[in-house]
Amino acid sequence: MKCPDCGLNNRAGVLLCEHCGADLYEALLERVATRNLKGFQTRELPSGAVAASSNPIVLYVNSSDSSLTIGRRRGIIIGRGTVDDGIDLDMTPYGAQNLGVSRRHARFDAHAEHLTLTDLNSTNGTFLNESRIPANQAVVLRSGDEVRIGRMVLRLYFK
Numbered sequence: 001m002k003c004p005d006c007g008l009n010n011r012a013g014v015l016l017c018e019h020c021g022a023d024l025y026e027a028l029l030e031r032v033a034t035r036n037l038k039g040f041q042t043r044e045l046p047s048g049a050v051a052a053s054s055n056p057i058v059l060y061v062n063s064s065d066s067s068l069t070i071g072r073r074r075g076i077i078i079g080r081g082t083v084d085d086g087i088d089l090d091m092t093p094y095g096a097q098n099l100g101v102s103r104r105h106a107r108f109d110a111h112a113e114h115l116t117l118t119d120l121n122s123t124n125g126t127f128l129n130e131s132r133i134p135a136n137q138a139v140v141l142r143s144g145d146e147v148r149i150g151r152m153v154l155r156l157y158f159k
């Protein structure tokens with residue numbers, strides 16, 4: 001992934017830029033703050049936001065060099081559709097349909113100590129660091145992990 005500070009294309013999963021040492025989470029976060037997040041809606045839930053950290057999760061979309069942030073909470077549905085459809089992260093602007101992303105593809109859940117990912121019985125599957133994860137079973141994520149939904153590659157950074 002490309003360092004937002006110096007532009008170096010770092011190896012997958014690197015947390016600190018190998019050229020300038022920038023903390024990629026912080027660098028992405030700074031850049032996200034100035035980006036236009038039009039088209040991304042996050043649903044505010046009345047409950048469920050229990051986290052030790054209030055730092056947002058940064059989702060880096062490999063195909064577009066774009067990143068977006070997600071507030072930490074339980075039940076963040078990623079797929080294609082609107083908030084009214086129950087979709088929190090609509091990946092349509094990133095070509096989700098052509099990349100085989102299901103309408104309700106997967107769910108992120110921020111817990112106090114960790115972040116998990118659950119495949120919602122998607123058609124084309126969810127992969128963590130290139131291994132397909134079983135449907136309806138939460139797996140724990142680490143910062144820098146690659147998550148693939150269908151053929152859309154995402155990388156997650158969080159603290």
Ligand SMILES: [Zn+2]
Pocket residue numbers: 003004005006007008017018019020021022
């Ligand atoms: Zn750099």
